[in-house]
Amino acid sequence: MRKPSLGGNPKVWSNEEVTQYDMMQSIVIPKKDEMLDIITSMIPFDENKALKVMEIGVGLGALTERIFNRFPESDFLGIDGSAQMIANAQERLKKFSGKIKILERNFNKPLWLNGVNDKFDLVCSSLTLHYLSTRRRREFFKEIFKVLKKKGTFIYSCAVKANSQSIQKIFVKIHRKYLRDQILKVMGKKFTDEDLDRVFKKRRDKMGINPATTVDHLDLLKKAGFSKVEFIWKHRHYAIFMGVK
Structure with a gap:
């Protein structure tokens, strides 16, 4: 088991995980499309502006595609830790190939x-x-602040944990029911709690998911130097944050 405090391990995103990525997200992530739409809608620039954009964790390009559709003149730098994920994203985003570069980092x-x-x-x-x-959390947020232009914007979604253990337990209980329902809907399989532990806990431990609280995220943004910080959306243990330089 990988210690959560070590963070993610890009090496686990190989062929099988990448191939199953969209299906797994449709099972695991509630309101994913809403989350992506809110991130895109909160970008505070004129749609005709030729934005300089950096996306961290391009994945298969779902957010990238939405941003290009709203800001077609954008110049895009993508960052991802998985070579296989990058290859698949480049295929999906090939219609934007002249405007996007993706680095493995x-x-x-x-x-x-x-x-x-x-x-x-x-x-x-x-x-x-x-x-x-x-x-890495504190330094990472400072690094993002430094690469932004004056009045530049940082918007992101991520998994978070509750501020109290008792509420976290409620989140976990609700999410386990959600997972069982989604597995039945998407895969046609009935999972018990033991099945969830066998499949999803092992997967989570391998990937190094290390969520912070919403309070932690706002504090990290403030301490990095952002003049305006906002917690703009949340659904159980997924949230969206925004900072303006």
């Missing part, structure tokens, strides 16, 4: 931004920053 390494010299209007991320290691 691990943001839990201090030099992950080496060679990135641009300043960005927008840094965004969807369902990725819960893979930050505990020791």
Whole structure:
């Protein structure tokens, strides 16, 4: 078992995990489309502006595609830790190939931004920053602040944990029922709690998911230097945050 405090391990995102990515997210993540739509709608720029955008954790390009559809003149730098994920994203995003570059980088390494010299209007991320290691959190948020232009915006969604153990237990109980219902709907299989532990807990432990609280996220944004910070959406243990430089 990987210690959660170590954060994510990009090596686990190999062929099988990448192939199953969309199906697994349709099972595991409630209101994923709503989450992506809110991130996109909260971008505070004119739609004709040629934005400089950096996305952390491109995945298969779902957020990238939405942003390009709203801001077609954007110049895009994507970051992802998995070579296989990048290859699949590039296939999905090939219609934007002249406007996007994706780098294989691990943001839990201090030099992950080496060679990135641009300043960005927008840094965004969807369902990725819960893979930050505990020791990297503070420096990472400062690094994002530094790469943003003046009045640049940082918007991201991630898994969070409750501020109290008792409420966290309620979240877990509700989410386990949600998982059982979704598995039956998507896969046609009936799962018990033991099945969930066997499949999902093992998967979660392997990936190094390391959620912080909503209070922690707002504190990290403030301490990094953001002049405006906001907690703009939440559904159980998934949330969206925003900071303006």
